[in-house]
Structures are given as C-alpha cells and as structure tokens.
Amino acid sequence: MSTSERPRILIIGGGYVGLYAAKRILKKMRYDEATVTVVDPRSYMTYQPFLPEAAAGSISARxxxxxxxxxxxxxxILTGRVTSIDQESKKATIAPVAGEPYELPFDYLVLSLGAVSRTFPIPGLAENGIGVKSVEEAIGLRNHVLAQMDKADSTTDPEIRKKALTFCFVGGGFAGAETLAEVEDMARDAAKQYNNVRREDMRFVLVEAANRILPEFGPDMGKWGLEQFKQRGIEVYLETSIDSAVDNHIVLKNGVEFDASTLVWTAGVKPNPVLAEYGVALGPRGHIDVAPTLQVAGTDYVWAAGDNAQVPDLVGRKAGNENAWCPPNAQHALRQAKVLGDNVIAGMRGFPQHEYEHKNLGAVAGLGLHKGACILLGKIKLKGRLAWYVHRAYHGMAMPTFNRKFRIVAEWTTSAFLKREIVNLGAMENPRAEFEAVALPSPAKKPEETPAPKAEAPKAGEKVAS
Incomplete structure (x- = not known):
C-alpha cells in the first residue's frame, strides 16, 4: 500500500462508475498530482448487461x-470492503480479505458501490433463491439448470422429474426478462441432447408485480414481449407476487401453487445498505443525495453516481417533470462516471464543477438467440433479429478494453458456426470435494465395535499369571 504524502482520491467500488471514474481521473491528472485508490471486494469489474448471456453459455465467464x-x-487496488467512514477526520476503515481492519486517510472521496438485490421477507427465499447480480451467480444458475435437466433425465420418479423441470423467475424488468429468455433458449437447445427430456416437459414461469413486463420499453413493447413469451410456452403471471418458497414449493398471492427446483430472483435492486455507515446524506429510499454536479449534499470533497446515488435528471426537469431522476442503468452510469472524474479533478484544482445532463439514447434488450427489442432515441422501435443485432453492437462497443471486446466478438462469431456448449460444471463450485473424500482418513471404529483379542493357551512350561 502506498505511503505517499500526495492527496488521496479514494474510490469505493470498482463497478461501472468506479472503473470509469478512475480511468478518467488518471487520464486528466498530472504526474504525481494525487494517489488514486480503488477499494472493492472483487479485483475485477463485472459488465452486468452480459450476465444473461453468460448464464446461457453464449459468453465465457472470464x-x-x-x-x-x-x-x-x-x-x-485494495481488495476488501470499506466498513465505515469518519467524515470529520477523513479516514475510512478498510476490512481486507485477510488480516485486521485498518484506517486509510483520504482527501477526496468517490462513492460508487452500485446496488444489491432488493428482497423481501418471503419464507424460503433466502434458502432457495438465486440472484443474477454477479458473474458467479450467473454461472451458478447455468450449472443449476443443467443439473436439474440431468436429474430429470436420470430419474424414474415423475414427481422429482416434474419439480426438476419447473423454473420460476420473479421480476419482469430487463434483468428478469433477459435472463429468463436466455436460459429458456439454452434449455431448449440442451433438451436435444437428452433422451428423456423435451422442451414440452419443462415449465417456465415468470412472476411480475406490475401489470406488464419490460416496463422500460413502454406499454406497446411490453405487450409485444409478453406475446413473445407466451408463444415460447412461458407462463406469465402479472400483478402478483410470491407468498412463500419453502422447500421449493412456490405459493403465489393469486392462489397458484407449484413445486419448482429453480427460483431466480430479479425483482429490482436497492442501494448498498452499508451507505448508512458512511455519514453521508441519504434520500428516502437509501440512495445518496447528490446535486447535478454529482457532489454529495453538504460536502465539497465527496462525489457519488450510478445505482447508489439519486441523480437529478436535468433533461426531464427542463421538460416539466420536477421529480425526474436518472434511471439506474449502464447508459447513465458510464456517462456520469466521466463527468464525476472531471469534477474530482476540477475540485482538486479549485475549478468550477460541471452538471451532469444526458438525454436518454434509448434501451436495448436481448431475448435469446436472434431475438431482441430496442427503442432508439425514444422513437425508433425495433423487434426481433434486427433489434438483437443492435443490442449486441451497443454492448459490444460499451464493453471496457479492446481485449474483452475482441474476445466477446470472437465468441459470437464462432457460435454462428458451432453449436452451443451444453455441459454442467457444477462441481467447480466445490472443486476439492472429491479430493477431500479420498484424502480424509476413514472414521475410527467405536470401542464397542472393536473385537477383543482372543486369549492364547499357555505354552508348555509357561506359568499362568494369577
């Protein structure tokens, strides 16, 4: 860890905002002007729009x-967590992945923790639910779905088979709809390799509390998406939610009940709860309260952006909506990060701050192989294969680094000629299990189970002990 006396810019979180803000600051910063420190529990940034494709095996996890x-x-780069911040002394408490926590002084602070899954106290959810917020969860979901298909193909019990082939997804927004569509596509392909599993044997269920899916696209496109799902044999329950998921028995508020071996939870996100320990102003929903300059309310040395911040939407407010806020998506996060980086440099040098203002360019969604939906500039609506191409082109360009862009395009290209790889690598989640089973010594027998040694007859001329 650096012991430089230079001013320290502490960036908490290495996601969209953290990564791009750090890149911007390092690019604009003069040599040795400051030390940039990024703290995150993971040593990598995850490009979350690609998680559905990773879950379907269309893109490699790495x-x-x-x-x-x-x-x-x-x-x-420090791998760990910031557990608390003392704003008066400008010190952050770092809990590294190993060793004791320690304090780290800073001069300027960037909060970019992103968001976590928004859950509710539903019985059985914590024990059985699977999120899709990290690459580990996406790959775990893929292995889990294929494991259930392996189970169904091998069993002779109809109840086990039915439960294994029932997949329930909660949340019909971008994350839920895209993940469901990609996983259903993968399962449809995978079924061709099984002797006893067909697509008709599977049951995919989508549960959404609102009155439509894909609300980001508006009513018309949401209705179209709903029709597409129904044509693919996906059951959709709108304006309802889950009451219970105990023992993988799903109970919906509308009275529908069924057993499902898979419960995927994508019902929205919320700001990271640890923000309450940072001593910054929070809004009613737990977001950091920031000005249009992305400065945290009441400070001149703290900035925040992305999913953990409540950023005013100046375009919407100029149009007459006084309560317009920037939606928590990658498009805004990437652009906010650049403005934030510039403002940190300006603040460090005593220059004026710039306000963040961006008109939404539209939205894109991939709904499986060769299927998609998008709205460009709020007017142009595309569906099907063409929208799917736009979806891939946009995210391919937005993916950080040429290295990753090239690898992803290469995978997309080869997949056009080669079949999708269908293999369950669930054992990777506990790779040492088999070794431990053979390396551990066999359990010792209980004393009462150990046979007593037989007494030998005394030899000739030998005295018997009294």
Whole structure:
C-alpha cells in the first residue's frame, strides 16, 4: 500500500462508475498530482448487461469481467470492503480479505458501490433463491439448470422429474426478462441432447408485480414481449407476487401453487445498505443525495453516481417533470462516471464543477438467440433479429478494453458456426470435494465395535499369571 504524502482520491467500488471514474481521473491528472485508490471486494469489474448471456453459455465467464489492475495500472487496488467512514477526520476503515481492519486517510472521496438485490421477507427465499447480480451467480444458475435437466433425465420418479423441470423467475424488468429468455433458449437447445427430456416437459414461469413486463420499453413493447413469451410456452403471471418458497414449493398471492427446483430472483435492486455507515446524506429510499454536479449534499470533497446515488435528471426537469431522476442503468452510469472524474479533478484544482445532463439514447434488450427489442432515441422501435443485432453492437462497443471486446466478438462469431456448449460444471463450485473424500482418513471404529483379542493357551512350561 502506498505511503505517499500526495492527496488521496479514494474510490469505493470498482463497478461501472468506479472503473470509469478512475480511468478518467488518471487520464486528466498530472504526474504525481494525487494517489488514486480503488477499494472493492472483487479485483475485477463485472459488465452486468452480459450476465444473461453468460448464464446461457453464449459468453465465457472470464470475458464478462475486467481485471481492475490491468485497466488501472497506475492506481492502487485494495481488495476488501470499506466498513465505515469518519467524515470529520477523513479516514475510512478498510476490512481486507485477510488480516485486521485498518484506517486509510483520504482527501477526496468517490462513492460508487452500485446496488444489491432488493428482497423481501418471503419464507424460503433466502434458502432457495438465486440472484443474477454477479458473474458467479450467473454461472451458478447455468450449472443449476443443467443439473436439474440431468436429474430429470436420470430419474424414474415423475414427481422429482416434474419439480426438476419447473423454473420460476420473479421480476419482469430487463434483468428478469433477459435472463429468463436466455436460459429458456439454452434449455431448449440442451433438451436435444437428452433422451428423456423435451422442451414440452419443462415449465417456465415468470412472476411480475406490475401489470406488464419490460416496463422500460413502454406499454406497446411490453405487450409485444409478453406475446413473445407466451408463444415460447412461458407462463406469465402479472400483478402478483410470491407468498412463500419453502422447500421449493412456490405459493403465489393469486392462489397458484407449484413445486419448482429453480427460483431466480430479479425483482429490482436497492442501494448498498452499508451507505448508512458512511455519514453521508441519504434520500428516502437509501440512495445518496447528490446535486447535478454529482457532489454529495453538504460536502465539497465527496462525489457519488450510478445505482447508489439519486441523480437529478436535468433533461426531464427542463421538460416539466420536477421529480425526474436518472434511471439506474449502464447508459447513465458510464456517462456520469466521466463527468464525476472531471469534477474530482476540477475540485482538486479549485475549478468550477460541471452538471451532469444526458438525454436518454434509448434501451436495448436481448431475448435469446436472434431475438431482441430496442427503442432508439425514444422513437425508433425495433423487434426481433434486427433489434438483437443492435443490442449486441451497443454492448459490444460499451464493453471496457479492446481485449474483452475482441474476445466477446470472437465468441459470437464462432457460435454462428458451432453449436452451443451444453455441459454442467457444477462441481467447480466445490472443486476439492472429491479430493477431500479420498484424502480424509476413514472414521475410527467405536470401542464397542472393536473385537477383543482372543486369549492364547499357555505354552508348555509357561506359568499362568494369577
């Protein structure tokens, strides 16, 4: 860890905002002007729009993440968590992945923790639910789905088979709809390799509390997406939610009940709860309260952006909506990070701050292989294969580093000629299990189970002990 006396810019979180803000600061900063320190529990940034494709096996897991140390070679990367911040003394408490916590002084602070899954106290959810917020969860979901298909193909019990082939997804927004569509596509392909599993044997269920899916696209496109799902044999329950998921028995508020071996939870996100320990102003929903300059309310040395911040939407407010806020998506996060980086440099040099203002360019969604939906500039609506091409082109360009762009395009290209790889690598989640089973000594027998040694008859001329 650096012991330089230079001013320290502490960036908490290495996601979209953390990575791009650090890149911007390092690019604009003069040599030795400051020390940039990035703290994150993971040593890589995850490009979350690609998680559905990673879950479906269309993209390798290693190509969905970007190593922070490779992209930010001039920054100080600390793998750990910031558990608390003392705003008066400007010190952060770091809990590293190993060793005792320690205090780290800073001069300027960037909060970019992103968001976590928004859950509710539903019985059985914590024990059985699977999130899709990290690459580990995406790959775990893929292995889990294929494991259930392996189970169904091998069993003779109809109840076990039915439960294994029932997949329930909660949340019909971008994350839920894209993940469901990609996984259903993968399962449809995988079924061709099984003797006893067909697509008709599977049951895919989508549960959404609102009155439509894909709300980001508006009513018309949401209706179209709903029709597409129904044509693919996916059951959709709108305006309802889950009451219970105990023992993988799903109970919906509308009275529908069924057993499902898979429960995928994508019902929205919320700001990271640890923000309450940082001593900054929070809004009613737990977001950091920031000005249009991305400065945290009441400070001139703290900035925040992305999913953990409540950023005013100046375009919407100029149009008459006084309560317009920037939605928590990658498009805004990437652009906010650049403005934030510039403002940190300006603040350090005593220059004026710039306000963040960006008109939404539209939205894109991939709904499986050769299927997609998008809205460009709020007017142009595309569906099907053409929208799928736009989706891949946009995210291919937005993916950080040429290295990852090239690898992803290469995978997309080869997949056009080669079949999708369908293999369950669930054992990777506990790779030492088999070795431990053979390396551990066999359990000792209980004393009462050990046969007593037989007494031998005394030899000739030998005295018997009294």
């Amino acid at each position: 190509n969905v993440v970007v190593p922070l140390r490779r992209v930010l070679p001039r920054a100080e």
